[in-house]
Amino acid sequence: MFVCICHALNDKKVKSALDQGATTPASVFRHHQCQVQCGKCVPMMRSMASEHRAAMAQQAAISAVAPLPCHAAATPEPANAEAVPAYAIAAE
């Protein structure tokens, strides 16, 4: 889908610029070494940039959550460490 007709910038080119650090329509134009002409694409680019920032913030929030240490699952809880399994009692 074309976002900017004047410079033949499609959504992939805009997303590529956003992925490489562009944050505004002006920086998308700079990334592609052009300047705004008619300006009809600016609201769409601004919306795409806003959505991109929101997606990046969400990814950062997800990656900020620390994973559980690997050994935590293998360590028995003290209450279970001395528990006698039911089948062991039945076998006595």
Ligand code: FES
């Ligand atoms: S459509 Fe982008 S500057 Fe005209």
